[in-house]
Amino acid sequence: MPTHKLIVLRHGESRWNHENKFCGWIDIPLSEKGKDEATRAGALIKDAGLDPDVVYTSRLTRSIDTGLRILDHLNKAWLDHHKVWQLNERHYGQYQGRNKHDVFVLLGEDKQKFHYIRRDYHGTPPAVEGPDPCIDARYNDVVNQAVLPRGESLEMVMKRVMPFFIQEVLNHQLIQMDRTVLVVTHGSVVRSVIKHLSHVSDDDISSINVPTGVPLVFELDDHGELVKDYYYLDQELAAKGIEKVRNEGLQK
Numbered sequence: 001m002p003t004h005k006l007i008v009l010r011h012g013e014s015r016w017n018h019e020n021k022f023c024g025w026i027d028i029p030l031s032e033k034g035k036d037e038a039t040r041a042g043a044l045i046k047d048a049g050l051d052p053d054v055v056y057t058s059r060l061t062r063s064i065d066t067g068l069r070i071l072d073h074l075n076k077a078w079l080d081h082h083k084v085w086q087l088n089e090r091h092y093g094q095y096q097g098r099n100k101h102d103v104f105v106l107l108g109e110d111k112q113k114f115h116y117i118r119r120d121y122h123g124t125p126p127a128v129e130g131p132d133p134c135i136d137a138r139y140n141d142v143v144n145q146a147v148l149p150r151g152e153s154l155e156m157v158m159k160r161v162m163p164f165f166i167q168e169v170l171n172h173q174l175i176q177m178d179r180t181v182l183v184v185t186h187g188s189v190v191r192s193v194i195k196h197l198s199h200v201s202d203d204d205i206s207s208i209n210v211p212t213g214v215p216l217v218f219e220l221d222d223h224g225e226l227v228k229d230y231y232y233l234d235q236e237l238a239a240k241g242i243e244k245v246r247n248e249g250l251q252k
């Protein structure tokens with residue numbers, strides 16, 4: 001049975017990742033470090049001998065820019081590029097734009113409460129009330145605007161990501177068309193993909209963090225099942241990035 005390769009990564013560091021602020025659906029560009037991480041991700045993909053046939057990003061600039069820098073490194077700027085709102089980051093509701101440490105303080109410096117909001121499968125930030133300034137012309141094609149989120153748990157993210165991901169990315173591109181697919185997205189979407197493909201339980205997903213700019217590879221069979229566990233193209237770099245993300249917000 002043929003093996004299909006799926007490359008998934010979180011965008012390079014954004015300016016607000018650097019400033020320790022919740023980004024969510026706010027369109028924050030890459031930091032200088034994030035731009036370098038994107039180019040390095042391109043090098044890791046190339047060095048691993050992987051050759052994407054199609055690329056998916058979200059509609060947020062940090063994801064699009066990371067994808068373009070990877071394609072540039074691969075000399076494949078011409079590649080078929082789909083920008084999909086369902087691949088956007090988790091909507092962080094009223095916490096968007098706030099410093100993570102300030103939110104930790106707001107929650108009484110209670111590590112469990114803060115972890116629940118950031119990482120629990122059901123943890124939901126308070127929703128945006130009234131018009132959401134994040135919703136601009138880029139979402140005009142979404143016929144039913146009521147589906148656009150205002151504050152999401154990981155469970156809610158999976159409800160909007162997975163139907164699209166399974167039908168379009170897995171079944172159509174990867175399996176039917178037998179294409180190597182590159183998906184450049186966000187931490188919560190990468191966690192959704194890991195949860196789905198590796199059958200991670202609702203409890204265990206809370207301890208999984210995703211570093212910026214390090215590609216992950218999933219090798220799948222014709223039924224969309226993993227033939228071996230997913231792996232990062234640079235394990236050491238990934239481990240460092242994961243540790244950094246895990247501790248965000250606890251210190252100023």
Ligand SMILES: O=C(O)[C@@H](CO)OP(=O)(O)O
Pocket residue numbers: 017021022023024025089090092118187188245248
């Ligand atoms: O700010 C965000 O939108 C996300 C990812 O950058 O933050 P966290 O890792 O805390 O979920």
